[in-house]
Amino acid sequence: MYFTRFAITAALLSSGALLGVSSVASAASVNVAVAANFTDAAKEIAAAFAETTKHEAVLSFGATGQFYTQITQAAPFEVFLAADDQRPTQAVKEGHGVENTVFTYAIGQLVLYSPNKNTVTGPETLKENSFNKIAIANPETAPYGVAAVQAMTALNVYDTLKPKIVQGQSIGQTYQFIQTGNAELGFVALGQVSQTSTGSRWVVPQDLYKPIRQDAVLLKTGSDNPAAIAFIEFLKGDTAAKIIQKYGYALDR
Amino acid sequence: MLTPDLWQPIRLTLELAGLTTVLLLIIGTPIAWWLARSTSLLKEVVATVVALPLVLPPTVLGFYLLIILGPDGLGGMFGGLVGVRTFAFTFEGLVFGSVLYSMPFVVQPIRNSFEAIGNRPLEVAATLRASPLNRFITVALPMAKPGFLTGAVLGFAHTVGEFGVILMIGGNIPGKTKVLSVAIYDFVETLQWQKAHILSAGMLVFAFLVILSVSLLARRSGQRTF
Numbered sequence: 001m002y003f004t005r006f007a008i009t010a011a012l013l014s015s016g017a018l019l020g021v022s023s024v025a026s027a028a029s030v031n032v033a034v035a036a037n038f039t040d041a042a043k044e045i046a047a048a049f050a051e052t053t054k055h056e057a058v059l060s061f062g063a064t065g066q067f068y069t070q071i072t073q074a075a076p077f078e079v080f081l082a083a084d085d086q087r088p089t090q091a092v093k094e095g096h097g098v099e100n101t102v103f104t105y106a107i108g109q110l111v112l113y114s115p116n117k118n119t120v121t122g123p124e125t126l127k128e129n130s131f132n133k134i135a136i137a138n139p140e141t142a143p144y145g146v147a148a149v150q151a152m153t154a155l156n157v158y159d160t161l162k163p164k165i166v167q168g169q170s171i172g173q174t175y176q177f178i179q180t181g182n183a184e185l186g187f188v189a190l191g192q193v194s195q196t197s198t199g200s201r202w203v204v205p206q207d208l209y210k211p212i213r214q215d216a217v218l219l220k221t222g223s224d225n226p227a228a229i230a231f232i233e234f235l236k237g238d239t240a241a242k243i244i245q246k247y248g249y250a251l252d253r
Numbered sequence: 254m255l256t257p258d259l260w261q262p263i264r265l266t267l268e269l270a271g272l273t274t275v276l277l278l279i280i281g282t283p284i285a286w287w288l289a290r291s292t293s294l295l296k297e298v299v300a301t302v303v304a305l306p307l308v309l310p311p312t313v314l315g316f317y318l319l320i321i322l323g324p325d326g327l328g329g330m331f332g333g334l335v336g337v338r339t340f341a342f343t344f345e346g347l348v349f350g351s352v353l354y355s356m357p358f359v360v361q362p363i364r365n366s367f368e369a370i371g372n373r374p375l376e377v378a379a380t381l382r383a384s385p386l387n388r389f390i391t392v393a394l395p396m397a398k399p400g401f402l403t404g405a406v407l408g409f410a411h412t413v414g415e416f417g418v419i420l421m422i423g424g425n426i427p428g429k430t431k432v433l434s435v436a437i438y439d440f441v442e443t444l445q446w447q448k449a450h451i452l453s454a455g456m457l458v459f460a461f462l463v464i465l466s467v468s469l470l471a472r473r474s475g476q477r478t479f
Binding site: 063065066068069072132133135138140141165166167168169173177180181182183184 | 322323324337339341342424425438439444
């Protein structure tokens, strides 16, 4: 009991000290909630952002739905990079986001991927159905999961594959299921595998699923933070655009 | 009021917790007996291993289980014999994980009960020519009943309350691995708070009753649980 109290006090003191440090530093920092599929690209953008503006972007990665729920409960995020175009708009509508700050920062592409170099050849891989488990992101919370279901439905394989589907809570966990080999293949974001040349993949044609427009929004918590505003601007700029495209996303311009 | 997306996880969770508890009573009893009776130094090591899930974050267990159950681990090795590629994403995999995760909650109370018996009743039984097995079954087991009850209740309840491990190795398959805690998580994430409320309130009542019953058991038997 005594120890617990001591530990809590110590934790409070140290977090207070940290806050103090960050408030006297000249450059500001911004807390960004990033959809898991955009992880690698966001890290590179944050590094470029820090170099250009001297501000720091502190990134949190997770499922879009999960972040949205947290934002409605006053999570300390200042910018939200979602994996869909619904939740940022909804955030504004419900008073969590700043009006007229929603924009599409990337258009995601769905890819069927396997770390094994012979597993994925194309849509026929799904029709041949010679695997045990296929991983997708949870369609209830992750837009790439919705797209995966749409693509399988369009190919008329959804009902046959349904018993073999396992769901990751985010596209990040989905990728992890595939990488650990627990699922032989799965639908992930091209952004997650664009920097690896190993394995086998089939970039799903855009006409098989509704475009994954990924929107960003400035949240009210960040409306007075120069770093948050700078981050949004930086995300719209050419440096960010190059990084976004490099990771296999299309741009909306 | 109870739609399939509500009762399915409830049923699955009860099945998982029930099977885990039965397995733990079978596996845990000899371990608890040995821990209670042995004077070997090795026993402290085994006791430590059994207690590890109390301290480890579920993510550690989840991470290792994912690898162990997977195609490159033991799961794939043994699974190959029965035509299963991986034990992750299966009910059996969850049972395996739950047995490890809930083991200290079953072994510890039983061990305490065995220890509380002391040497004397067993020695007396021995003078009456009871064989070791006979002594165990007719003397030790009945006297340790409170420990078994407490262990069963705690093991069951702890498995019901499992979340992190299952989230990591389950794959969220309705009817197979989507247990109560994961269902609540999903309902919260998707803003279906009414359903989240129904399940959460149920869990709250359940947890209250479990802890109360354990306390009452302890009171009746005059033994501490932990």
